[in-house]
Amino acid sequence: MLFNSLQYAIFIIAIVILISLFKKKNLQFVVLLLASYFFYISDSGYLFLLLVYTSLLNFYLGKKIHQTQDIKTRKSLLTIGLIGSLAILAYFKYANFIIESINDVIHSFEIGSSLPILSIVLPVGISFFTFQAMSYTIDIYRNKIKPEKSLLKFTLYISFFPQLVAGPIVRASHFLPQLRNKIILNYNNIRLGLTYVGWGIIKKVVFADNIAPFVNTIFSDPTQFSSILIILGSFAFAIQLYCDFSGYTDIAIGSARIFGFKLPINFNKPYFSINPSDFWRRWHISFSTWINDYVYLPLFFRFNKVFKNIRNSSLKFTVVFIVSIMIAEALLGLWHGAAWNFVLFGVYHGVFIIAYHLTKNVWNKVPKLFQGAVTLYLVTLSFILFRQRDFAFIGYMMKKYIFFDFNFQFSYLINFMLENRVAIFLIATFVVIHTLSFLKKDTIQWIYSLKIRYWFLFVVLVILLLLFLAPSFSTEFIYFQF
Amino acid sequence: MDKKIQLTSILIGALLTSILIYYLYISFIIDPYLETYQKLGRIPATYEFYESNFDEPNKIFYFSSSVFKEGLDTSEIDNVMNKNSDIIWNNYNLGDSMSSPLQRLVQLDHIFESKPKLVVIGLIHQSLSDNVIIPDDQLAAASPFIHVDENTKTAELLGDLTEWANLNEFEYFLYKRKYLFGSLETYIKNFLNFGIVIEHKDHNTNFKESLLYPDHPKQDESSFQKNLEKDKKPGYFEFFVVSNESTRNKQGLELFIEELQKKNIKVVIVKMPINPVLTIFVNKTYRANYNNYLENVGKKFNVTVLNFEDRFNYSLFYDSHHLNKKGKKLFSRELGTSINKELE
Secondary structure, three states, X not given: OOOOXXXXXXXXXXXXXXXXXXXXXXHHHHHHHHHHHHHHHHHHHHHHHHHHHHHHHHHHHHHHHHHOOOHHHHHHHHHHXXXXXXXXXXXXXXXXXXXXXXXXXXXXXXXXXXXXXXXXXXXXXXXXXXXXXXXXXXXXXXXXXXXXOOHHHHHHHHHOHXXXXXXXXXXXXXXXXXXXXXXXXXXXXXXXHHHHHHHHHHHHHHHHHHHHHHHHHHHHOHHHOOXXXXXXXXXXXXXXXXXXXXXXXXXXXXXXXXXXXXXXXXXXXXXXXXXXXXXXXXXXXXXXXXXXXXXXXXXXXXXXXXXXXXXXXXXXXXXXXXXHHHHHHHXXXXXXXXXXXXXXXXXXXXXXXXXXXXXXXXXXXXOHHHHHHXXXXXXXXXXXXXXXXXXXXXXXXXXXXXXXXXXXXXXXXHHHHHHOHHHHHHHHHHHHHXXXXXXXXXXXXXXXXXXXXXXXXXXXXXXXHHHHHOOXXXXXXXXXXX | OOHHHHHHHHHHHHHHHHHHHHHHHHXXXXXXXXXXXOOOOHHHHHHHHHHHOOOOOOEEEEEOOHHHHHHOEHHHHHHHHHOOOOOOOEEEEOOOOOOOHHHHHHHHHHHHHHOOOEEEEEEOXXXXXXXXXXXXXXXXXXXXXXXXXXXXXHHHHHHHHHHHHOOOHHHHXXXXXXXXXXXXXXXXXXXXXXXXXXXXXXHHOOOOEXXXXXXXXXXXXXXXXXXXXXXXXXXXXXXXXXXOOOOHHHHHHHHHHHHHHHOOOEEEEEEOOOOHHHHOOOOHHHXXXXXXXXXHHHHHHOOEEEEOOOOOOHHHEOOOOOEOHHHXXXXXXXXXXXXXXXXX
């Protein structure tokens, strides 16, 4: 069930009615849990059993870890939890990637026959709910949180439909306390929630879906295009990706808010970042902080011990930092998709962050506008690795992007722009809105604070957009595949 | 007022307002746009033509893509055929943009009811190409007039496209939202009187002579070549790919001829003129496949194949395969003479 569909609107209305019929907290949570399972089953069918499995595994192991004092036993239980969770992720998401990579080696060296490709359907949102469940177990192991006593509340935390298939990745410490009280549907929450949902729909169906054909034209055969259009196409993809993913997040946050739940923000004007670290503090925040807390920092402390023989503390820090960040970023890339281009995407960002930290003193002295422009230029370059799967095309696009060819072909360029005028107009509009939202006031807060008659017009606009543009002519959200 | 009631009222009010705006937009912006739309406006007009011309005798229908629509003047054919004849022949140009034999299959019932004496099928490489399929828009636009039964050969050839031919009234109403941007742009252009907005409505409903492009500036051969190279997208020439495989378009043509002959409607095939400049770009193998295939079809169904392919020089075209005003007149006269001979 797509967020930008009429079915989803009916689904939400049905839950609101059902919740308002039940006064008891647990019954309300049962409604939400069943609705969440229904939401998942409507897309992935019997694969919802994986969701149940992940919930039960982490619920009982979390309890057991908390009850156990012995460090070794706690560690063993944690290991079981991590392997148990990661095993299904590895099988469903990475098995064929590993087989294909082995086959490539076999073909290259002509050392035998290929391994058969498995027939596997990737369960929607598996990367999100697996990471969410793992963070719960790890936090209990680290004594950061206590285990949840109620299986109902815990399964609802893992399966809560707004954030189930594409995040944000919510921490237990953030969500579970919100289940202490019963759900009260109130005016302010519903209005704010609908504002989030409406703005998310605009981002998705107006911007992302209508910029997509322009991006597809450039990326499907980039060798036809000179530098100017390669750069424009890459910037267009940056906007499409942002509108698609942050649009989804806005709808998720808004849907949860209708029922009074607060989900963390996932984006904070990422294209106004002034360095790569700043970018990852603004882009897919719930995931980048997850990687920081559960991958980068543990690696950093581990390598601190491994490289204890390096006496020069500055050098030791640099070595440990470089190794930890490169592994963490490569895994970040791999999380996005089971393909080498995603690994390269992560490695690219690792190098970018390291380069920034090594030149930080100089970098921080240059004007902020320049910092922002260079960061945007280099982040957009990285999206070529994200979007393009063909390595020959990646090479061509990166070459054209970095070494500008000054081949403008004005008449062709103008014709091409005219053919794609809707996308060009939307790109320009997005730049204006995004800039105003950064300089003046957050767009969602501005819409929320409108007088009721203007807010009414906003709702009319959103419904019209749904009527005209969703769902049969719109695409799925890009981040569903992760 | 209680805030919950206020919010509920706002949401219901917004929903009703949106539905009303949607309805008005479809009725007053998209519907008029579709009537004048070059690629779709002729479809409803064609069905209305069939229904209004049941009783007229001695009709000859000319089916093809825009090569007929733009390049055939059936008034000229009327003049040629009726000059020294006791019978008054009524020739109708039913050419339509991007039309293929496969698409014409869905019109068969209407054609039978209209009872033409002769059907002339104009073909160029695109008509039989492996790379040209019917746009779903054209079937959707025909859906108010047709129904394609499942388990028929037509449904089998259309495949997944059948669902577009069978949209009900409400589904087609929703389908029209697809034209949101195109209609809006045209509306704004018309409103601001900005740019050249060609009035296609008359053109779409005219089944005698093309009115769209009354004349064209003359081009020399080299500028023709340059324009072809410059303007056409890289995939353009793939439209001319004709293999020696049996494709849906070829099967559609054969089924179309077979069904017409079953109803005793005589069929003539015309290999349409193409600009000699274009032949430089089109693969010789594809041309050979195309020619061989039509020769075989002619023999298989005992149908005359009139060859106009290489009869006209570049100065009689306004692009790669559409005749200009002068070319159209010449072609129509020659075709009229040939059709006359066929009917003797």
